[in-house]
């Protein structure tokens with residue numbers, strides 16, 4: 001069978017699709033696996049209980065009730081109106097944003113939102129002289145989320161800026177680093193200066209590193225976006241106010257040049273595939289039109305479960321009181337285990353500031369981390385090697401991109417203990433032999 005160019009683009013094996021198959025196969029095998037790859041959120045008991053109660057309650061409110069109404073009817077392409085109204089109330093209650101329903105659209109997960117947004121703002125444009133211009137999505141701080149890499153319908157349209165790397169401490173201890181935006185490189189980027197950037201985007205907290213861009217970095221990015229008349233897209237999948245997996249002092253701002261993307265996935269509901277976009281009405285109208293073509297309407301089940309939790313702020317309480325402390329504790333446990341296993345070796349850890357991962361930099365490791373991944377896999381431990389997290393970067397010319405790994409901290413404590421034991425043994429052997 002022959003596929004179109006579009007078909008070929010989306011069916012060709014990508015680095016990440018191969019890796020995800022690998023992770024899936026490993027999980028199906030009968031060997032015990034320490035699963036520190038993947039991005040699944042943890043199952044947190046207190047949170048699950050609330051989801052289950054809500055699920056039962058919306059199922060019990062009768063034939064004309066919430067669950068059947070949500071399952072039995074399409075919403076309009078913008079998304080479930082009751083959920084959008086609840087979100088408008090919620091955001092205006094907690095932030096001074098003065099939103100209306102015209103500022104919010106729903107998508108089938110935020111991955112779906114990035115597919116729309118990166119194709120809206122990246123790719124072929126026609127300029128004022130009727131000339132074709134190819135515009136990219138500017139990622140101001142590489143490494144970035146692996147899931148951005150392949151979403152463009154035609155080619156790849158990213159420009160990325162390599163980070164400054166600062167040595168920092170964490171809880172008073174040495175052995176940590178933090179990535180910071182290189183604003184000098186960013187402001188001098190030819191694509192930006194020459195009008196070949198269509199939007200600026202960052203995840204905050206960042207998947208894969210757990211970095212949280214500072215308020216100062218964010219306000220500089222917002223100012224640059226305005227100056228070049230492009231939107232600033234903030235991927236808030238791990239951010240505030242839900243799931244609020246942020247430990248550094250950070251604030252969230254929105255204005256009509258900002259496109260904020262939220263998700264219900266990392267509060268523990270990845271299966272309901274619900275993403276939320278907060279943006280200017282023009283962007284919301286565009287997303288709604290794309291929803292109509294691609295999905296008719298976004299899924300309503302996540303909306304039905306989340307609406308009562310958004311209305312009475314339980315989504316925020318759960319995030320503050322259960323989800324954030326859980327991951328903070330997991331991060332601290334993983335850091336302690338890593339220090340015990342590799343404290344005397346040149347491993348440095350990105351300062352854990354949020355999200356559900358640790359990012360480990362094996363300085364001077366004699367092999368690259370794709371090979372390390374293979375060796376760890378043979379010993380039953382799965383992580384993700386760093387080279388896939390650099391959309392827009394020519395990793396062949398950037399050695400640092402081959403020396404890090406991402407490990408999830410969402411697993412239970414025993415899996416962290418067993419997995420880090422293997423990482424320690426394999427890395428020590430490599431360092432000792434070099």
Ligand code: PLP
Pocket residue numbers: 039108109110111112145147203206207235237262263264265270274275
């Ligand atoms: N953005 C980031 C930074 C992520 O880590 C993920 C998922 O792992 C997504 C977006 C997409 O999440 P979802 O489509 O489940 O909302």
